[in-house]
Amino acid sequence: METKLQIDITKTSKSKLQETDFDNLVFGKTISDHMFVADFKKGEWTDFRIEPYAPLSLNPANATLHYGQSVFEGMKAYKNDEGDILLFRADANQKRLNESAVRMCIPEVPEELFMEGLMQLLDLDRDWIPNKPGYSLYIRPFIFATDDYLGIRPSENYKFMIFTCPVGHYYSKPVTVKVEQKYTRAAEGGTGAAKAAGNYAGSLYPALLAQKEGYDQLIWTDGKTHQNIEESGTMNLMFMINNTLITAPTNKGTILKGITRDSVLKLAKEMGYPVEERFLTVQELEKALIENSIQEAFGTGTAATIAHIAKIHLNGVDYELSSKSPDSFSIQVLETLDKIKYGKVEDNRGWIIKL
16 A cells, blocks of 8 residues: 555554454444554644554543543445445545534644545454445544643643444444433534534433433434424434425534435435425424324434434324335435445445545
8 A cells, every 4th residue: 555654553463353253243342453543742743653452541630531622533444345445435524523623622633644544554454344234344533632731721732543443233223212302412602513522421311311211312402492303312313204304404513514414415315305404393393293294214324324213202202103114215325325335336426435
């Protein structure tokens, strides 16, 4: 592989590949052999390296531990039948990471550094990419503050890292969700559009309460009125109502600009479906559930890909959604995405990077 940046590589002395059960992967539990690391010091990114995956040593005064200055991304790599590595829309992940970084006062990672570090890491750990339908290599790039200082200000030093893990399906069955009308995930002017660690920490307690009631996830509503449907805990939401695809807009700064979301919307338009990027109100949703005019509801995300919703709890009532049919939009779009990601069809949208 042609290299542009000088990246020092230290290979592991003992790979974990042979002891890994690829038929029984728990999402996020099995980590590949190596990780990419870069440090931000004196105003620039430096010391690029790939080294064996290992724990970090942190000072108890580390700024991230106290003030949460951390952002991350989630993306996936696949293998085609020829054994090539296929990266899906990695450029979009790189841009979104930097958008999150700007919001959190974190220095941006240059595209060349992001892509070269990622590609060399994937090339080194290519045997960790599962070569079976429905499986992939999950990639976690992230940046966090490394100052050892308890004053509240942006850190002066940071660490950018990438590690990977082989994964199967995030959800093994359709999910059940509850519409949340008390707690708030994000508000206009906040950090809802950033993939920041603190956003997820704040959502854990309401989600836990819902899980204790038997639901897999929450449907978040807007923080001001709780009358507009926004997104779910791990995914953007989409509703097919009267053959029109409806999903919340991302221009209010409260919703993550999902890359799978964007891909699905582009495919929907290509397939001739009307698309409305607008807030579905809670009242509209309830009316559609009562009248059974929702053909399907599903979530979109890198981890979940397309997660079908089987039940929605709203205002004390459980509404069962009809079983998805083989010709439903979500099934069609999932099959199309999979064909693109696994190299079964030609990529004519510029979404795939082949290694």
